[in-house]
Amino acid sequence: MKRITYPERQGWRDKAREVGFGFHEMYGEPYWLDDVAYAFTLQEIEEQIEAPSQELHEMCMDLVGDIVSSEEALDQLAIPEELRDLVRDSWEREDRHLYGRFDLAYDGAGPVKLLEYNADTPTSIFETAYFQYNWLIDQIEAGVLPADADQFNSVQESLIEAFGQFSKAPIFHFAAKTDNEEDRGTTVYLMDCAVQAGHRVELIDIGDIGVDALGRFTDLEDRVIDRCFKLYPWEFMLRENFAPYLPRSGHAFVEPAWKAVLSNKGLLPLLWKRYPDHPNLLPSFFTDDPGASSLSSYVQKPLLSREGENVSIFTNGKELAAAPGDYGAEGFVIQEYTPLFESEGGFAVLGSWIVGDRACGLGIREDRSRITANLSRFVPHVSLG
Structure with missing residues (x-):
């Protein structure tokens, strides 16, 4: 693992705006960095990132059933008591899930360590799946990178495949805080993947979702929401004024309610208790x-x-x-505490993506602080053999 400086692409900001990546800069600060990249060997990608990510996901999935059936565990995760059946029923019904992102610490030497699992509303997927792949292709075509340069990145194909596994509802709604440029851009990208999988889609602001006389969630045209991707966390939804209506229509949402237990930091001690001394756990x-x-x-x-x-x-x-x-x-x-990879760019966290149930891609964010935050920068990566 190395951080390497490259010449930035001419006109990349125009390219970003053309594809809806207006949030490549936020609050006057760069979010996307075009003139650097993290380089890995293929062996590092396959053995130190992809394989452990797949195993970590399988470990998490193996734990969900035990969590939702344990009042003690649900207490520890602060799941509201009155909605625990919603979470439990979602798991027992096998409600389909879409994606998640592991945040991993890796210093280029020892095994990756799980920092947390963003299993409900992870962002930076457009940057990972689409824009950093365009960076790779452009840099190969410009001769900056060798022709055999690669990337751990089959995220977009995996998303289209995963959306294809959802049965076709009349409309697949997509809900987010649409006045937030990053949330809107992320959601619109996922809508495009759903369209490629054959769904009819519509965007709705999360605040515009209504409830009809039968307690079903509806859109602005009073159409019942049969399925809805929501870029809005379950821990908020379980505590909103509309939460009492969730038991009737909560099955409509993607991610499903059972993801509330995987996106909770309480997962970390439960994993450690189940798998003590696992090389990829802290x-x-x-x-x-x-x-x-x-x-x-x-x-x-x-x-x-x-x-x-x-x-x-x-x-x-x-x-x-x-x-x-x-x-x-x-x-x-x-x-x-485990140190992050440190360079002149700051501290780097690896975001390893799970789509469906498959590890399929890598995105990297770095920050001057040891705590990765909302405005931490996104840096592309490359595999150089």
Whole structure:
């Protein structure tokens, strides 16, 4: 694993705007970096990233049934008691899921370590699946990269295949906060993949979803929502005013309700308990577990945190880094601290994508901080044999 500087492509910003990637820059700061890339060997990709990601996903899936059938585990994950049957029934019904992203620490030497599983509403999929692949092709055609340069990236094909596994509803709705450019761009990209799989689609703002007299979710034209991809987390949905209607129509949503237990940081100590000393896991504990006190260097994470909010890093009892936010009332977990790959660009986290049930791609984000946050930069990658 190396961070290599390359000449940026001429006109790449125009290309980004043409394909709806207007959020390549956010709040006056670059989000996409076109003049650098992380390079890996094929062996690194296959043995150190793809294979462990596949195994981690299978470990997670093996754990879901035990979590949803355990009141103690659901308590630990702060799943609202009145909606636990919704989560449980979703799993027992085998509601189909679409995708997720593991955040992994990797220093180019030891095994990758799982930091968390973004199993419900992961973003950066357009950048991973589409725009960094275009970067690869353009750089090969320009002679910057060798003709045999490759990328761990079959994400788009996998998405189209996965959408093809969903039965055809009259309309496959896609819901997001449409005034957020990144959320809208991500959702529109996924809509395009669904169209390629043969679905009729429509975009709706999450706030415009209504409820009819029978308690069914509806769109602005009062059409019943039979299936809906939602870029809106289950931990929010389970606590919204419309939550009482979820047991009737909650099966319509993608990701399904059972993903609420995989997108929760409480998954980390449950995985560690099931698979102690697994080479791709870090020791992790709920804060009331005596094992938590055994860690001198650790990361404290809220159960429901997103984009690094309210995450704190401690080394030898002293705070090394901390991020503000609005999470924490739901409880925390403690995870052993492991260093990230560090270069002149900062600290890098590997995002390893699972689509359907297959590990199929890699996206990398880096930040000057040790805590990856909302505006951390996206950097393409390349496999050089």
